Amino acid sequence: MDVFATIMAPFKWLVSALMVWFHDALSSIGMPAANGWTWTFSIIGLVLIIRAALIPVFLRQVNAQRRMRRLQPDLKKLQDKYRGKTDQLSRQAMAQEQMALYKEHGTNPLSACLPVLIQVPFFLALFQVLSGITSAAGQGQGIGAMSRQQVVQFDQSSIFGAPLSASVLHGGAGDQAAVTVLTVLMILAMTASQFMTQRRIMARSMPEDSADNPLLRQQRMFLYILPLIFSVGGVLFPIGVLIYWTTTNLWTLAQQFFVK
Template identity: 80%
Template sequence: MDFFGTIMGPFKWLVSAVMVGIHDVLSTTGMPAASGWTWTVSIIGLVLIIRAALIPVFLRQVSAQRRMRLLQPDLKKLQDKYKGKTDQLSRQAMAQEQMALYKEHRTNPLSACLPMLIQVPFFFALFQVLSGIPAAAREARGIGAMTHEQAVQFDDSSIFGAPLSASVLHGGGGDQVAVLVLTIVMILAMTASQFITQRRIVARTVPDEAADNPLARQQRVILYILPLVFGVGGVLFPIGVLIYWTTTNLWTMAQQFTIK
């Protein structure tokens, strides 16, 4: 197993174990075990569990955003102090003073990205599990905590005619028109919620009077780049991964609007 696979192994097992656990609970309540909707609710449940566990991290993120906003006048003064100075010593001095300000205010520009960074291993783990399910179903083996029987169930399950393990570029059976339409709908929901959330982060972090400083420019780049990345990359993701990412983006957007 390669180094990346070794690192992702525990995350793959945890992600699949949570999905299987929720699926088993839903099955005992009367939902069909082989239904795509049962597995869809299992994926949504996985998101809710992960995001609920990250609420303390999100609250620290909000606090860090507030400190970044309070820091803007000092950053503006620092920017004015070194305006027009492009020599190496000036750039180093400016960077050192900027880091000192971040340390004094106990924050940094990456604070707003922390919850998303923590989710990245779980996202890749789910991507690997769902992408590997068709092969596991064919080769009579399980994947992660999912048994071979459950892999077959998932591989055969679909919603609106689109298999959960299918993607636009890699196929996966089922109605390809349904796969394309469902992918487009979820990409639009995913990117729109990502854009709204990031715009709210920018408004909370950067005051109007600091709109031209480096942090503001960095935040504006993120504002437009992240939705673009997820929008373009969405055609590579299985439907199940798109369900996960759309749900987590909607959760994040709701948190931004409800928690102050």
């Protein structure tokens, strides 16, 4: 048995179960069960549940960013101490002293990535569920907690003429132009929100006089690489996955503005 599939199975079931729960709740208040907006709001509800559960992790991230900012003067002294020393022993000594500083201040350079890393299995699970919708619908099968009827409903649902299970490279039965336009709009929204979020993270974790800090250069690299990742990923992922991705980016941006 595929080890990766075995690991992802519970995540696929949980993601699909949450979507079904929101879908049934929305249907019970009068929204059409087979309507694309009902399933869209179900995906948004999935994001809200996952991100709400991650609020404690986000607060730890903010505290880690503050500690990282207080750490910068000591890091600058360490860089000045080893400036111009390129031998192996000096590099090892600098790395050891740097790790000791991180431990002393209770932080590390990857602290800002923790919420993203936790979300990865849920994102991959949603991608697997939505990517297999059309195939499962054709074979009369369910996926995870989704019944055969719900799989067919999702496969036939769309918003603005774009099927939720379609992507730019793998169009569905709907209007391919609508899929392309909606994909581009969501990529722009994801890119803008991610750019603004990363700028706020840099402002929180780095003092203004740390222009030569290697960690700041690393964060600046993420600032411009992530939009490229969004652009490439956007043409590969179904519309439903892009809805999830856009919503979670907007949530992250709102959190950065809300938590001072």
